[in-house]
Amino acid sequence: AQSVAQPEDQVNVAEGNPLTVKCTYSVSGNPYLFWYVQYPNRGLQFLLKYITGDNLVKGSYGFEAEFNKSQTSFHLKKPSALVSDSALYFCAVRDGTGTASKLTFGTGTRLQVTL
Amino acid sequence: GAVVSQHPSWVICKSGTSVKIECRSLDFQATTMFWYRQFPKQSLMLMATSNEGSKATYEQGVEKDKFLINHASLTLSTLTVTSAHPEDSSFYICSLAPGLEGYFSYNEQFFGPGTRLTVL
Numbered sequence: 001a002q003s004v005a006q007p008e009d010q011v012n013v014a015e016g017n018p019l020t021v022k023c024t025y026s027v028s029g030n031p032y033l034f035w036y037v038q039y040p041n042r043g044l045q046f047l048l049k050y051i052t053g054d055n056l057v058k059g060s061y062g063f064e065a066e067f068n069k070s071q072t073s074f075h076l077k078k079p080s081a082l083v084s085d086s087a088l089y090f091c092a093v094r095d096g097t098g099t100a101s102k103l104t105f106g107t108g109t110r111l112q113v114t115l
Numbered sequence: 116g117a118v119v120s121q122h123p124s125w126v127i128c129k130s131g132t133s134v135k136i137e138c139r140s141l142d143f144q145a146t147t148m149f150w151y152r153q154f155p156k157q158s159l160m161l162m163a164t165s166n167e168g169s170k171a172t173y174e175q176g177v178e179k180d181k182f183l184i185n186h187a188s189l190t191l192s193t194l195t196v197t198s199a200h201p202e203d204s205s206f207y208i209c210s211l212a213p214g215l216e217g218y219f220s221y222n223e224q225f226f227g228p229g230t231r232l233t234v235l
Binding site for chain 2 (some may be wrong): 032033036042043044045046049051090093096102103105106107108
């Protein structure tokens with residue numbers, strides 16, 4: 001069975017500082033990894049994904065994530081946080097082996113960026 | 116990315132009534148749609164996968180007779196919560212995987228804004 005762990009319920013960071021939201025995964029086949037952001041009472045918005053290739057993936061709004069196979073991690077990063085980045089962030093994994101399988105989400109990490 | 120709408124955005128109903136939630140793909144033809152349920156401060160739990168023109172596939176533990184899913188066209192899927200009870204109160208989110216060519220594992224999914232259901 002596949003799973004995703006987001007060890008931090010909340011991450012607090014000052015505006016202008018770098019941010020990291022952690023994610024580790026477990027999947028039996030090839031990991032396809034995704035980050036989504038959710039604003040209050042809204043659906044999820046796609047940020048970025050790792051399928052294959054370069055371990056550093058760049059996505060929307062200046063976010064990037066680094067795939068680390070040996071540590072089974074896919075941490076989300078941004079060099080300089082904005083107050084508007086405050087939201088709920090979900091990491092998700094899908095087993096890329098064979099036919100399409102379901103997307104499994106982590107429990108989410110709330111990012112709070114303050115002035 | 117694809118634009119997905121849901122209607123209504125929120126609904127309050129009495130226990131025992133049925134509620135229908137619509138999910139529309141506004142700019143993509145979606146052969147596959149997903150319905151999720153999200154409890155406060157929790158992750159999204161997949162309820163079922165619906166494929167256009169065929170019966171939905173429900174996840175283990177989800178009652179298919181209670182949560183009726185209809186995916187009659189490439190742009191519309193509906194979820195009907197039948198005989199709703201307070202424990203069905205939740206945030207329901209639909210998601211689609213675009214592409215007539217079929218759904219592939221590497222495709223990102225696009226999500227609707229969600230429907231908050233409160234059953235009194």
